Amino acid sequence: MIDISALLDEIKAQPFRDIVITTPHTGVVTFADIHQGDKAHGPQGQWKEKPGTVIATLERERNPKPICSAEKGVISLLHTELEGRFVEAGTPLAVLRHQLTRAEVENLILRKALHLFPAPERAKYYFTPDVDKKIRASDAHSVIVREGMELLIMSRMKREVPLHYSGPSGVIYAVYFKYNENIDAGAPLIGVCPQDQLPTIQEVIMRVQTDWAEKD
Amino acid sequence: MVENAQDLPPLHEHRILVANRGEIAMRIMRACRKLGASFTAIYTADDAASGHVRLAREMGEKDSLYRVSSYHDANELMAVADATGCTAVHPGYGFFAEDFRFARRVTKRDRKLVFIGPSWKIIRELGDKINTKRLARSLSVPPVPGSDRPIYDELEAERIAKTVFEFQERQGIDRPLVLVKASAGGGGMGIEEVYDPDQFRSVYRRVRNYALRQFKDEGVLIEQRITDFNHLEVQIVSDRSGRSPVHFGTRNCSIQSTGRQKRLEVAPGFAADTLSYTFDADRVLRDIVDYSLAMARKVGYDNVGTWEWIVTRKGDPFLMEVNTRIQVENGVSARIARIRGQGEIDLIAEQIRLGLGEPLGYGQADVTFDGLGIEYRIIAEDPNNNFTPWVGHIESFSWKPEPWLTMLTHVPVDEPYEIPTEFDPNLALAIVWGKNLDEAKARGLAFLQNLRLTGHNASGDPLQSNVEFLKTSTERILRF
Numbered sequence: 062m063i064d065i066s067a068l069l070d071e072i073k074a075q076p077f078r079d080i081v082i083t084t085p086h087t088g089v090v091t092f093a094d095i096h097q098g099d100k101a102h103g104p105q106g107q108w109k110e111k112p113g114t115v116i117a118t119l120e121r122e123r124n125p126k127p128i129c130s131a132e133k134g135v136i137s138l139l140h141t142e143l144e145g146r147f148v149e150a151g152t153p154l155a156v157l158r159h160q161l162t163r164a165e166v167e168n169l170i171l172r173k174a175l176h177l178f179p180a181p182e183r184a185k186y187y188f189t190p191d192v193d194k195k196i197r198a199s200d201a202h203s204v205i206v207r208e209g210m211e212l213l214i215m216s217r218m219k220r221e222v223p224l225h226y227s228g229p230s231g232v233i234y235a236v237y238f239k240y241n242e243n244i245d246a247g248a249p250l251i252g253v254c255p256q257d258q259l260p261t262i263q264e265v266i267m268r269v270q271t272d273w274a275e276k277d
Numbered sequence: 278m279v280e281n282a283q284d285l286p287p288l289h290e291h292r293i294l295v296a297n298r299g300e301i302a303m304r305i306m307r308a309c310r311k312l313g314a315s316f317t318a319i320y321t322a323d324d325a326a327s328g329h330v331r332l333a334r335e336m337g338e339k340d341s342l343y344r345v346s347s348y349h350d351a352n353e354l355m356a357v358a359d360a361t362g363c364t365a366v367h368p369g370y371g372f373f374a375e376d377f378r379f380a381r382r383v384t385k386r387d388r389k390l391v392f393i394g395p396s397w398k399i400i401r402e403l404g405d406k407i408n409t410k411r412l413a414r415s416l417s418v419p420p421v422p423g424s425d426r427p428i429y430d431e432l433e434a435e436r437i438a439k440t441v442f443e444f445q446e447r448q449g450i451d452r453p454l455v456l457v458k459a460s461a462g463g464g465g466m467g468i469e470e471v472y473d474p475d476q477f478r479s480v481y482r483r484v485r486n487y488a489l490r491q492f493k494d495e496g497v498l499i500e501q502r503i504t505d506f507n508h509l510e511v512q513i514v515s516d517r518s519g520r521s522p523v524h525f526g527t528r529n530c531s532i533q534s535t536g537r538q539k540r541l542e543v544a545p546g547f548a549a550d551t552l553s554y555t556f557d558a559d560r561v562l563r564d565i566v567d568y569s570l571a572m573a574r575k576v577g578y579d580n581v582g583t584w585e586w587i588v589t590r591k592g593d594p595f596l597m598e599v600n601t602r603i604q605v606e607n608g609v610s611a612r613i614a615r616i617r618g619q620g621e622i623d624l625i626a627e628q629i630r631l632g633l634g635e636p637l638g639y640g641q642a643d644v645t646f647d648g649l650g651i652e653y654r655i656i657a658e659d660p661n662n663n664f665t666p667w668v669g670h671i672e673s674f675s676w677k678p679e680p681w682l683t684m685l686t687h688v689p690v691d692e693p694y695e696i697p698t699e700f701d702p703n704l705a706l707a708i709v710w711g712k713n714l715d716e717a718k719a720r721g722l723a724f725l726q727n728l729r730l731t732g733h734n735a736s737g738d739p740l741q742s743n744v745e746f747l748k749t750s751t752e753r754i755l756r757f
Contacts, residue, residue, distance in 0.1 A: 086346040087356045121356040147360040149344035150353070151322055182668055182735055183698045217698040218666040243698065246735035 065268055068170055072161065080132055080157040086150045088121035090143045097139050101130035101157060116155050119148075134159035163273045167266055171235055174265055175252030176228050180244040184217035186224070187240070201233040206253055213250065231255040234262065285391065285634040286364070289313035292340075293393065293629065294358040295333075297369030298348060299687040300706060301605070301625075302329035305367045306336055308626035314633075317361040319345045319354070323697040328687035348372050351379055358390060365391035365633060374602035377401035393632035395580040395601045402576060403599040407460065407498070413596045416575060418568040421503065421587060421595045427460035427496025431481065437499045438477045445501060448591070454504060457481055459488035460496035467492070470502055503587050503595070507531045507757050508539075509546045509562075511569040511584040512610045514627055516637040519577030522570055523641045525610045525624065527562050531757075532750045534664040540743060541750055542606040542652040544613050548714045548755045555757075556592025565594050572599070581607070581628045590757065603628055608685065608708050609652035615645045649717045651709045651754065653725070655686075657702035657732075659741040666702045667741040669734030670695050674704070677727040681720055683708040693732075704730070704742075714755060721751050 084090070093115040095101070101114035113130035120126070138156035161169075180186060188196060189211055195204050206212055206226045213224040235252035238244050254262050292315040295305045302318055306329070309316040317340055318333035325344075333342040340361040345353040349372060358366060366383050373379040380397035383390045394400065403409050407427065410420040422444050428434045438455050445453035452472060457480050459467030467487050471480045481497060489495040508530045515522035527546030530539045546565075547558035569584035583604050585597040603625060611622040616639050631637065657667040671694045676684060686705035688694050696702045709724055711717025725748045732740035 086350065086353055087343065087360070122352045124352070147356075150346040151344055184668075217668060218701060220666060222665075 065265055069272055072166055076161050078159050080159050081153050082116055082155045084119055084148055084150055084152045088119035089147050091118045092144055093117055097136055099136045101134055101136055103130055103132040130157055132159045163275055166273050167269045170265055171252055174262060175234055175254050177249035178228055178251050179247050180250050183246050184215045185241060186238045186244055186250055187214045201236050204233045228253060229255050291365055291633060292363045294363040294366045296354050296366050297372060298324055299329055300685045301369040303332050303687055304625045306332055308623055308629055310336055311626050312629060317363055318342050319357060323699045326694055328689055359388055365393055367393040370602055370605055375400055375404055391633060393629055399576055400601045403601050406598055409599055416571050419595050421500050421597055423500030424498050429496055434481050434499060441501050442474055454502035456500045456502040457484045458498050459484055459492055460498050505590050506587045509565060509586040509588055511566050513569055513573050513582045515578045516631045517579045517634055519579040522573040522578055523644055524566050524570060525614050526646055528606060528610055529755055536664060540654050542609050543754055544609045544650045551714045552755055561588055561592050561594055580632055606652050609650040612650040612708050612710050613646045613648050615647055617643045648710055648712045649714050651717050651721045653707040653747045655705040656743050657696055657704055658743050660743050660746040668696050668698050669732050671732040673729055673731045675729045681710045682724055718751050
């Protein structure tokens with residue numbers, strides 16, 4: 062069983078994550094009126110429909126595209142030397158020091174507590190149609206997986222192959238892949254919780270909710 | 278034709294955007310250097326370890342390499358071309374090579390660029406399979422039997438299918454087969470075979486519904502499915518005048534994977550001096566060359582292109598399609614070609630030179646051929662498992678250099694290489710030359726025997742490749 066107190070202490074000692082904001086494509090950079098040390102916010106609104114703080118504008122083929130902060134945090138580094146320059150895709154523009162949220166801490170701890178089923182190859186992954194239907198109808202917790210079950214479709218190089226689950230039986234407690242996104246070999250695809258351990262996991266969640274204070 | 282071709286600057290003043298990856302990007306960069314032109318190459322994050330990135334750093338100067346988000350993003354390509362002062366775009370093969378909208382955009386935008394390929398109107402005209410068929414018929418060039426326009430009416434579809442079945446029966450085909458395919462489809466999607474005329478209607482309805490769902494167009498093509506055939510090609514080269522195309526011979530691409538993907542190409546298309554055929558092979562080669570040139574002249578074809586043919590066991594040729602681009606296998610034709618007796622032909626350099634408006638400068642009589650070339654496509658795949666692509670880590674890749682061997686590869690040979698999952702796992706093209714079929718085959722086998730290719734995937738399983746398939750297939754080269 063995991064030592065949740067120790068894990069929480071470890072996270073509390075370093076409660077930040079540095080997020081590098083990069084250019085999604087090529088273009089000419091114009092920074093917004095923002096400086097090192099400024100606070101930035103992530104997307105807001107009920108549906109996260111309001112974009113985060115604009116860090117810069119990237120213009121390509123006469124189309125200006127705002128590059129916004131995806132999380133809240135403090136701008137710890139700004140590459141102002143790039144102002145007015147044409148840059149490559151993937152060029153770092155800024156670093157955001159982001160304080161971990163309760164949900165992120167939960168996620169970190171769950172990754173230690175759950176049985177993680179990893180991606181065997183770098184590929185795109187999808188649930189099989191039956192499982193997908195079940196998840197859409199209720200949620201991932203409604204799906205019970207067992208050894209040998211055809212659970213996922215691994216898609217790469219225009220070919221699709223079924224992927225069978227291996228590990229202890231249990232419910233899918235967390236899904237770590239997104240639709241149409243490449244997952245590296247070894248990265249977790251799902252986190253499974255054996256049914257008899259569900260109360261323990263709930264306890265872990267409760268503990269994080271009470272012990273982790275969200276800061277602005 | 279390129280507008281104002283005569284106003285274009287000399288070759289050495291051009292900068293060409295290499296809008297592709299892997300080995301073809303490397304060939305384009307080398308061809309640019311040969312012509313004295315500059316280049317700008319691109320790569321994506323997944324491709325950072327590719328040999329084309331290293332070559333761009335080694336051979337290029339300032340502005341010779343840019344990381345982009347995707348090879349498929351036209352905005353990205355145009356932005357890099359503008360930022361680096363490119364005057365032309367070479368699309369290579371795949372990606373935008375046969376996209377007439379992209380070619381049109383390149384040449385019609387405010388800051389105009391030259392598209393190194395046929396003019397967009399020709400790509401549009403010949404890229405449409407139905408249009409190509411109509412054009413072929415108008416010149417008495419035989420296309421694959423079947424409908425020459427999309428069919429929307431069930432009764433008409435049945436009538437055509439009946440004609441195609443009867444045509445095959447007259448040819449003495451034991452088990453006639455009709456292909457029903459979505460007119461707007463591509464890449465093998467929306468295609469079904471029908472053996473039994475009674476089953477035709479249900480298959481037709483299924484394909485029509487699929488076509489409507491997937492492509493918003495329920496048009497269906499009905500064609501003869503020719504099963505016992507050789508796949509031949511004619512390499513055409515022409516300048517921007519479009520008036521005097523020449524051919525660089527024929528290729529035989531009949532050795533393919535189970536998914537009908539080419540794995541081994543041979544130039545010329547048949548070896549009538551060594552092997553015996555049930556038809557006059559030399560006449561067939563002459564016919565497909567003449568037909569291809571006639572079509573090229575008719576449309577004013579103005580760059581490199583390939584006419585693809587099916588040749589039946591009776592020696593009847595049928596036009597399959599026209600590829601309005603440079604093909605993977607152009608190097609095997611170049612390997613056996615001579616211009617005024619001079620070898621070391623580079624069709625990519627020719628494509629660039631002609632694309633930038635230079636005149637051809639030679640005629641058909643100046644083009645001769647010497648010997649026989651074999652191109653092996655070395656691919657990480659499992660031939661025992663339906664040619665499934667293999668992904669993993671290449672640990673060693675080496676071969677014995679020979680004067681008769683040309684290796685084209687983007688896989689580094691001095692360090693391990695992770696095959697990117699975003700692209701097909703093609704590793705190299707090996708072009709072997711021999712003075713005749715027997716010598717070329719013997720050399721091909723010697724090359725494959727000495728090839729060293731090892732690696733493992735994430736599960737620790739050893740690398741799978743098609744090398745054994747290529748060895749076995751070497752024996753049946755050009756046999757029919």
